[in-house]
Amino acid sequence: MDKDSAISSDLEETLQGHRRGGDSSGTLVVSDQEGYVGDSITFKGRNLPANERFEIKWKTTDGRWGVLKANEVVGAQYHPRTETVATVTTDGSGAFDEEWTVAQDYGGEHRIEVVDGDSTVATATFTILPHFELDRTEAPLGDFFTITGHGIGPNVVTNNYQVAWDNGNVGFMTGVMNRGTATARIRAVGPPGKHTLQVWRNYRGVPYLQNNTQSPYGPVADGRQSQWTVEVTEPEVEPRTAWLDDQLDENPISIHYPEIDEETDAELSISPSSGQPGTSAFITGENFPANEEVDLIWYRHEGHRVKGIPITPEPKPDMLPTVTTDDNGTFQTEFTIPQGEGSTRPITAAVEGREIAVTGFMMQPSIETFSPTSGPVGTTIEIELSGVGWPVYENAPYFLYDNKPLGYVCGLTDNDGGGVVRLELPASGQPGWHFIDAYPCIFEMQEDEPDFELRPHLSYLDNHPIRPLPAYHMAFKIEE
Numbered sequence: 001m002d003k004d005s006a007i008s009s010d011l012e013e014t015l016q017g018h019r020r021g022g023d024s025s026g027t028l029v030v031s032d033q034e035g036y037v038g039d040s041i042t043f044k045g046r047n048l049p050a051n052e053r054f055e056i057k058w059k060t061t062d063g064r065w066g067v068l069k070a071n072e073v074v075g076a077q078y079h080p081r082t083e084t085v086a087t088v089t090t091d092g093s094g095a096f097d098e099e100w101t102v103a104q105d106y107g108g109e110h111r112i113e114v115v116d117g118d119s120t121v122a123t124a125t126f127t128i129l130p131h132f133e134l135d136r137t138e139a140p141l142g143d144f145f146t147i148t149g150h151g152i153g154p155n156v157v158t159n160n161y162q163v164a165w166d167n168g169n170v171g172f173m174t175g176v177m178n179r180g181t182a183t184a185r186i187r188a189v190g191p192p193g194k195h196t197l198q199v200w201r202n203y204r205g206v207p208y209l210q211n212n213t214q215s216p217y218g219p220v221a222d223g224r225q226s227q228w229t230v231e232v233t234e235p236e237v238e239p240r241t242a243w244l245d246d247q248l249d250e251n252p253i254s255i256h257y258p259e260i261d262e263e264t265d266a267e268l269s270i271s272p273s274s275g276q277p278g279t280s281a282f283i284t285g286e287n288f289p290a291n292e293e294v295d296l297i298w299y300r301h302e303g304h305r306v307k308g309i310p311i312t313p314e315p316k317p318d319m320l321p322t323v324t325t326d327d328n329g330t331f332q333t334e335f336t337i338p339q340g341e342g343s344t345r346p347i348t349a350a351v352e353g354r355e356i357a358v359t360g361f362m363m364q365p366s367i368e369t370f371s372p373t374s375g376p377v378g379t380t381i382e383i384e385l386s387g388v389g390w391p392v393y394e395n396a397p398y399f400l401y402d403n404k405p406l407g408y409v410c411g412l413t414d415n416d417g418g419g420v421v422r423l424e425l426p427a428s429g430q431p432g433w434h435f436i437d438a439y440p441c442i443f444e445m446q447e448d449e450p451d452f453e454l455r456p457h458l459s460y461l462d463n464h465p466i467r468p469l470p471a472y473h474m475a476f477k478i479e480e
Contacts, residue, residue, distance in 0.1 A: 025047070025122070026045060026046070026094075026121040026122035027047045027048075028043065028044070028112065028113075028114050028122035028123060028124040029043075029046070029124060030042070030112065030126050031043075031044065032126070033125075033126065033127065034127035034128070034129055035128070036129055036224065037102050037103070037105065037128060037150040037151050038101065038150070039101070039102045040099055040100070040101050041099070041100055041102060041126065042097055042098065042099050043056055043086070043088075043096075043097070043098045043124075044096075045088065045090065045095060045097075045098075045114055046094065047122075048094040048114070048121060049090065049094055050090055050091065050092050050093060051089065051092060052089065052116070053089045054088050054090070054096075054114050054115060054116055054121065055084050055086070055087050055088075055114075055115045055116075056084065056085050056086040056087070056098065056113070056114055056115075057083070057112070057113040057115050058083045058105075058110060059081075059110055059111040059113065060080075060082070060105050060106060060110050060179075061078040062079050062179075063078045063079075063106065063154055063175070063176045063180075064076075064176070064177060065176055065177070065465035065466070067465050067466055069255055070253045070255050070256060070391065070466055071256075071311075071390075071391040071392060072392060072444075072446065073392055073442055073444065073465055074445070074446045075445055075446060075447030076159060076174070076447075076450075076452075078106075078153075078154045085100060086098050086100060088114075102126075102128060104179050104180070104181050105128060105179050106151065106153050106154050106175065106179060107127075107129060107130045107153060107154075107155070107158055108127065108128060108153075108154070108155055108158070109125050109126070109127045110125065110126050110127070110128065111123060111124075111125055112124045112125065128151040128180075129221070129222040129223075129224075130149065130150065130152055130161075130220070130221060130222070131150055131221045131222070132147055132148065132149050132150070132199050132221055132224070132225070132226055133147070133150070134146070134147055134197065134225075134228050134230075135148070137228060137229070137231060138232075138233060139188040139231075139232060139233070140188065140233050140234065140235040140236065141190055141232055141233065141235045141239065141432075141433055142187070142188060142189075142235055142239030142240075142433060142475055143187075143188050144186060144188065145186045145197060145230060146183060146184070146185050147163060147183070147184045147186065147199065148182070148183050148184075149161060149180075149182045149183075149184075149199070150180065150181055151175075152174065152175030152180040152182055153174065153176065153180055154180070156203050156449050156450055157202075157203045157217055157450075158217070159174050159175060159180075159450060160201070160202065160450035160451075160452070161173050161174070161182075161199050161220070162200040162201070162202065162205070163184055163186060163198070163199055163458055164196075164199075164207060165189070165196070165403040166195050166403075167196070167198075168403060168404050168405075169200075169207055170400065170403050170404075170405070170456065171184075171398070171400075171405070171439060171456030171458040172205055172452065172455050172456070172457065172458060172459075174450075174452065174457075174459055174463055175459070175463060176463050177463050178462050178463060182459035182462060182463050185458070185461070186403065186458070187400075187402075187403055187473075188230075189403050189434070189435050190232060190430075190432055191430060191432065192232050192233055193231070193232060194230070194231055195230050195231075196227065196228070196229055197227070197229075197230050198226060198227040198228070199220055199221070199226040199227070200220065201217070203449050204450070205450060205451035205452065205455050212226075235433075238477075239433055239475040240473070241370060241474060241475050241476070242367045242370035242373075242472075242473070242474045242475075243367070243473050243474075244366070244470040244471070244472055244473065245461075245470035245471050246470070247274075247276075247364050247470050248468050249272070250362040250467065251273050251362060252274075252345070252346075252359070252361060253343070253360070253466075254344075254360070256301070256313065256344040256346065256360070257313070257344070257358050258299060258312075258315075258348065258355075258358070260348060260355040260357065260358050261350075261354040261355045261356065262355070264287075264357070265287040266287050266288045266349065266351075266356045266357040267285065267286045267357060268283065268284070268347065268348075268349050268358060268359040269284050269285075270282065270283050270347065270360075270361050271284070273361065274363075274364055275337060275362075275363075275364060276364050276365070276366040276386075276387055277337055277338060277339040277340065277363070277366055277368075278336060278337060278366070279336070279337040280334060280335075280336055280337075281335060281337055281361065282332055282333070282334050283320075283332070283333050283334075283335065283347065283359075284330070284332045285323070285325065285330060285332070285357065286329070286330050287329055288329040288331070288349070288351065289325065289329055289351060290326070290328065291324065291325060291327065292324065292325050292329075292352075293322055293323070293324050293351070294322065294324070294325060294331060294349050294350070294351055295317075295322050295349070295351075296321060296323065296333070296347060296348075296349055297315050297316070297317060297319075297350060297355070298338070298345065298347060299314060299316065299345060299346035299348070300313070300314055300340060300418055301313055301314070301341055301343070301390045302314045302418065304412070305392075305444070311390055315348075319338060320335060320347065321333055337361060339368075339386045339387075339419065340363060340386070340387070340418060340419045340420075341363065341387070341389060342363045342365055342387040342389030342390070342411065343362065343363060343389035343390055343394060344361075344362060344363075345361045346358060346359075347359050347360060347361065363387045364387055364470075365386065365388055365389075365469075365470065366385065366387050367383075367384075367385055367474070368384040368385065368420075369382055369383060369384035370382075370383055370474050373475070373476060373477065374477040374479055375427060375476075375478075375479060376427070376479055377427060377429070377478055378426055378427065378428075379426070379476075380425070380426060380427075381426070381427055381476055382422075382423075382424055383421075383422070383423050383424070383425065383436075384420065384422050385397070385409070385420070385421040385438075385472065386420045388409075388410075388411030388419050388420070388421050389419070389467075389469075390411060390418070391466070392442060392443045392444045392445075393443070393464065393465040393466055393467070394411075394440060394467060394469050395410060395411050396408045396409065396410050396441050396443040396454065397409055397441070397471075398440075398441040398455065398456040398457075399425075399436060399437070400437045400438070401425070401436055402429065402434050402435055403437075405456065408441060408443075408454060409421045409423055410443075427476050427478055429478055431478045431479065431480045432477065432478060433475055433476070433477050433478075434475070434476050434477075434478060435473070435474070435476075436472075436473075436474040436475070436476065437471060437472065437473050438471060438472040439456040439457055439458060439460060439471045440457050440460040440464050440469040440471065441453075441455055441456055442454075442457065442465070
């Protein structure tokens with residue numbers, strides 16, 4: 001047996017890997033070292049085996065909010081993710097050129113690998129720079145400008161950007177979800193004429209004013225525009241005085257259900273599964289005992305986190321009817337969703353005092369009162385909201401007046417007014433229309449940085465934890 005034939009198959013495989021693989025066996029160069037989402041770049045492979053097929057791998061992350069029990073927000077969480085972005089074949093000299101468009105992804109440095117099976121044969125890096133786009137530079141009074149951020153985060157400094165209107169801090173936007181892309185809508189407030197809109201950056205949640213002059217992280221958008229002069233025009237029709245963003249169909253969160261006394265074949269369902277107070281809904285029961293009375297029980301969540309009182313689902317008798325099943329053990333009854341705290345409202349069904357089935361209704365917020373809608377300076381504006389949720393990410397809508405932060409309200413849960421928020425504001429400003437907006441915020445978060453707590457979350461549309469919450473929008477006219 002000669003020496004070569006005595007080499008074990010494992011060793012031969014290892015040697016073959018060294019002949020063909022390893023980070024130093026080939027060369028990968030990217031046409032640009034850094035750029036923006038949407039840019040076209042070219043991967044240039046050289047010094048590779050001729051006429052062979054390789055995959056190009058893109059190393060990045062996945063982001064989500066860490067949330068415990070669909071209630072307690074831990075913070076932004078990121079995990080490694082690898083994608084195959086191209087498959088290439090080298091030419092006779094072991095080279096390839098592959099053009100690629102930078103996909104929607106998080107900002108920062110990304111490793112690129114040329115892979116042959118399990119072997120990485122060449123590597124390079126490319127840095128995605130954050131940038132922001134404004135949908136228009138002119139909007140009628142009361143409408144919105146939309147800012148879209150690309151290449152945000154996940155670095156603790158670069159996943160929190162603040163938006164300012166006329167040098168006033170409106171709120172923050174973040175790209176925790178949606179691979180570093182975030183959307184924020186900023187109200188076009190008066191007086192009509194020219195205004196400034198600007199994006200800042202700071203992990204503490206407030207603008208760091210040296211971003212573009214002395215920041216160690218460089219300008220906000222690394223050379224692209226982050227400040228705009230916009231025009232607010234007179235509206236052709238009067239603004240709406242009280243409305244919410246469109247709300248999606250939702251399902252209740254079962255972790256917020258109470259424990260029932262006994263597991264049986266009985267089934268309870270509700271249609272629709274989500275809506276505002278006042279919604280007409282049908283409760284249907286199946287597989288219950290035949291010709292039996294069934295007590296339907298509505299649950300509230302009661303407690304107070306600031307006082308240290310745990311928030312738990314508690315029964316509220318006499319809010320729902322008692323029904324009788326038919327010969328097949330089924331029933332259906334119609335009722336009107338009452339006012340109450342938002343998020344999951346559990347409903348149980350009890351037979352002879354024992355709860356044997358549970359379902360839930362996802363309570364969505366509503367503007368119950370906004371009055372009056374006009375008057376002189378100093379007029380007291382009365383606002384009543386209902387369906388404000390008890391989890392921390394929906395418990396504290398943050399109010400702005402003409403894009404200026406005013407403060408937050410809370411959907412209290414330690415009294416019978418849980419989920420119903422009442423407040424009074426004095427009308428202020430010059431004659432004409434003024435705008436009140438209440439955005440979702442994160443009341444409490446376990447991680448300290450970035451500081452997302454108790455600030456208007458402007459990117460709530462595509463980056464808020466757990467639920468697609470709406471914002472509240474109102475308008476008041478100052479009369480002379």
